Amino acid sequence: MKKAIVITVILSIAILAGCYNTLTNEQKDENSPGGSYNQAYVAPSTERINFEGANPFEGINARRGNFIFEAGEGKILVKSDKLYLFDVKGQKVVAEGPLKDFNPPERYFTTEEGYCVVGNEHTESQKITKACYYNENLDIVQEVNLNEVLGESPKFIAVDKTGKKIAFATDTGLFLYDLVKGTKQTLLNLGLENTEANNGLTYLSDLAFFDKDTKIAFIGSCYEKIGGNSKKQPTFGTISVDGTEMVNEKAELPRLRNMEATDYYVAFSEDAYPINTGEPVGKVIIIDNATGQIHRHTLQNKHEGQNVFLLGKGKYFITCLQNDDKEVIYRIYDSKTGKLFKETKQEFDGKTDEKYIKTYVQTFDDTNTFIAVSAFYNSEPVVTIHEF
Numbered sequence: 001m002k003k004a005i006v007i008t009v010i011l012s013i014a015i016l017a018g019c020y021n022t023l024t025n026e027q028k029d030e031n032s033p034g035g036s037y038n039q040a041y042v043a044p045s046t047e048r049i050n051f052e053g054a055n056p057f058e059g060i061n062a063r064r065g066n067f068i069f070e071a072g073e074g075k076i077l078v079k080s081d082k083l084y085l086f087d088v089k090g091q092k093v094v095a096e097g098p099l100k101d102f103n104p105p106e107r108y109f110t111t112e113e114g115y116c117v118v119g120n121e122h123t124e125s126q127k128i129t130k131a132c133y134y135n136e137n138l139d140i141v142q143e144v145n146l147n148e149v150l151g152e153s154p155k156f157i158a159v160d161k162t163g164k165k166i167a168f169a170t171d172t173g174l175f176l177y178d179l180v181k182g183t184k185q186t187l188l189n190l191g192l193e194n195t196e197a198n199n200g201l202t203y204l205s206d207l208a209f210f211d212k213d214t215k216i217a218f219i220g221s222c223y224e225k226i227g228g229n230s231k232k233q234p235t236f237g238t239i240s241v242d243g244t245e246m247v248n249e250k251a252e253l254p255r256l257r258n259m260e261a262t263d264y265y266v267a268f269s270e271d272a273y274p275i276n277t278g279e280p281v282g283k284v285i286i287i288d289n290a291t292g293q294i295h296r297h298t299l300q301n302k303h304e305g306q307n308v309f310l311l312g313k314g315k316y317f318i319t320c321l322q323n324d325d326k327e328v329i330y331r332i333y334d335s336k337t338g339k340l341f342k343e344t345k346q347e348f349d350g351k352t353d354e355k356y357i358k359t360y361v362q363t364f365d366d367t368n369t370f371i372a373v374s375a376f377y378n379s380e381p382v383v384t385i386h387e388f
Contacts, residue, residue, distance in 0.1 A: 097138025265314030
């Protein structure tokens with residue numbers, strides 16, 4: 001039976017009686033998860049959850065940015081008073097460990113042997129970038145000062161699935177470092193003299209390994225001449241780990257800041273920032289890794305473009321949109337066609353007077369499940385686990 005379970009971290013608050021799902025008439029695919037959708041799907045009543053042991057969401061500080069991260073095999077990492085490994089399907093903590101108090105935003109990566117957290121520590125004289133490695137039980141097994149290892153201060157970093165290779169960007173280029181061999185490979189030399197060779201790329205602002213660590217996706221920028229002036233434009237692209245087969249495309253998303261990568265799809269979307277860039281345009285760019293095709297989808301509401309999350313393998317992507325101060329609307333779209341697959345609404349149970357921050361989502365298409373955490377300034381978050 002399909003079900004929607006809402007967990008309110010303040011257990012004294014009454015649990016929402018139910019939530020409803022609607023589907024547009026655009027798509028009624030009987031092969032989609034959940035079977036035929038010739039009529040709107042209504043979720044059963046919600047249930048109260050009693051955590052077995054630790055409640056990982058109680059100690060969350062919503063002012064410190066994102067606090068849930070994909071951890072593979074239907075699990076998430078929860079950044080709270082500790083670092084927790086939470087089994088979404090089983091709704092229980094399976095491991096916990098010490099939390100590295102890096103300056104946000106940190107980057108969390110799932111590796112073959114556990115997890116890696118990359119973040120910055122500031123001293124009086126410099127910014128130190130570190131990589132902290134955890135095993136599957138969230139024991140810290142290694143901590144690396146990347147400034148010392150790389151010989152410079154990286155601006156943006158991605159860690160591959162082995163945990164042994166690091167892609168990093170600086171103002172001068174894109175590099176690949178092998179922690180085991182101690183070797184550095186130059187993938188791109190940035191600079192005005194190399195702009196033409198780099199398909200217009202002048203700067204990198206985010207990195208991610210994908211396609212079984214054979215490629216790196218990036219967000220970048222280029223300068224475009226408009227009239228007699230040059231204007232900085234956001235771009236997106238990919239490059240193979242040997243430095244060949246580079247793609248750099250104009251994004252046409254003024255607020256392009258977000259990227260999610262799987263071995264099957266890469267998604268590029270907007271953010272609430274940077275400021276002074278106008279309203280979001282409500283579009284999502286998807287790269288199909290199997291074919292190399294680039295899909296540009298328009299969402300139902302332009303503000304959805306600020307909250308886009310790929311499902312586990314990327315067959316679908318989900319967006320969330322705050323509706324006044326009372327609810328969040330979740331919309332699930334097909335990554336290839338851009339068609340709306342399903343819509344779900346979640347009320348802020350008993351929290352309509354609270355100051356809402358944002359909803360963070362992690363998704364799992366192997367089990368057709370997503371977990372969403374809606375953060376508030378003055379109270380604990382509302383957590384939704386939904387099977388669709």
